[in-house]
Amino acid sequence: MLSAIQTTSKETTLQEHAAAEHGSAHDIPAESPKFRHPHKVMLGLYIGAFLGMLSETSMNIALPDLMDEFSVPSGTAQWMVVGYMLAVGVALPCVGFLLKWVKAKTLVMVASTDR
Template identity: 75%
Template sequence: MPAGESGTTYSHNLHNAPETRHFDHPHKVMLGLYIGAFLGMLSETSMNIALPDLMDEFSVSSGTAQWMVVGCILAIGVVMTAIGGALFFTIGVNSGVVLVFSFMFKGGKRYMNR
């Protein structure tokens, strides 16, 4: 049985209802979802704050810069999901989180020192 699950219950009605999973700590699952939603909004907000700089750097209109932000956010969502899943599956969740945060802080420090 995977960690964090207390077991699987099955419905024995005539409609063949799907199985229901019960977690030992649903508040921890919700906390993870809340943190992920917050970081997603933070990323999107920081990209929107950078719109004037993007417009100047690439010499594009505001509409084009907004579409660039949308494309970037979508690409980040797809790539991070795929890479994060593979990374956490191979080296474990705890080591993966430490590695991801260390890369994030190193990149932020490099950006701030420009």
């Protein structure tokens, strides 16, 4: 396809190339899809950011209890918080990758079951 694009004139658009490959210009949408409700998308992003900060804050509030429970100094307890945040940072992209193959409902059900 790259050679076909290079050999055609500059006046031909990419949509015309795609329409020629598929056989019809009616199959290709003229504009890129737009969100019908962008405020809902932003609300989801805001909630996700809030929950991320909430989990980090709750771990920092739990530092004295962690130090007492595991009998460790404050530096070690702070490294436990850093390890927790690193685990969350690694898990989030993996979940996004898994959502390509598994339904969100199934993934939530598997994650929330006690084993």
